[in-house]
Amino acid sequence: MSFLRSRQHVGQDILLARHGNHICATRYDRRRNCIVARLDDGTFDMAPNVIAVGAVPARISAVLREDGPFLARMCAVYLVFALLVSAVAFTVMGWAGGDLAAASLIEAYRDPYQVIGN
Incomplete structure (x- = not known):
């Protein structure tokens, strides 16, 4: 072949x-x-x-000049999404922080193979 x-x-x-x-x-x-x-x-x-x-750009600056605004928008969208998810996670942790029943439920689901009573 x-x-x-x-x-x-x-x-x-x-x-x-x-x-x-x-x-x-x-x-x-x-x-x-x-x-x-x-x-x-x-x-x-x-x-x-x-x-x-002519199909291949000469330098990285040519690529950044053409695609830079799009890449910047995608980075901003990702940053907003990450901050939103983090804020939701911290809010949920704050609500469950004072409730011992919710904390024990989270602990039980976190490690299902943990032997209780050792």
Whole structure:
């Protein structure tokens, strides 16, 4: 199986995504710089072997400039959610703090395998 070599071309990944286990054989076409696959039904398919240079951002600052506002909003939403959950947890702990029956019930559910009476 030629597509399981240690050094794979990008075209092989594209062809595997398109056709899966219907590929019988693959070969590298040096003239066109692409991978050609022969399929189960006898047809051929080609995929380019290069990735466009313009698709990858040059620096992390370019990514942060485009996605920074979205990431900041998601961090703010997560922070508000975490503070809300923490406030609810502390409020519930405050209500159950003075009630010994609720505290013993919480203790019983916290450790169900604890042997009582040792």
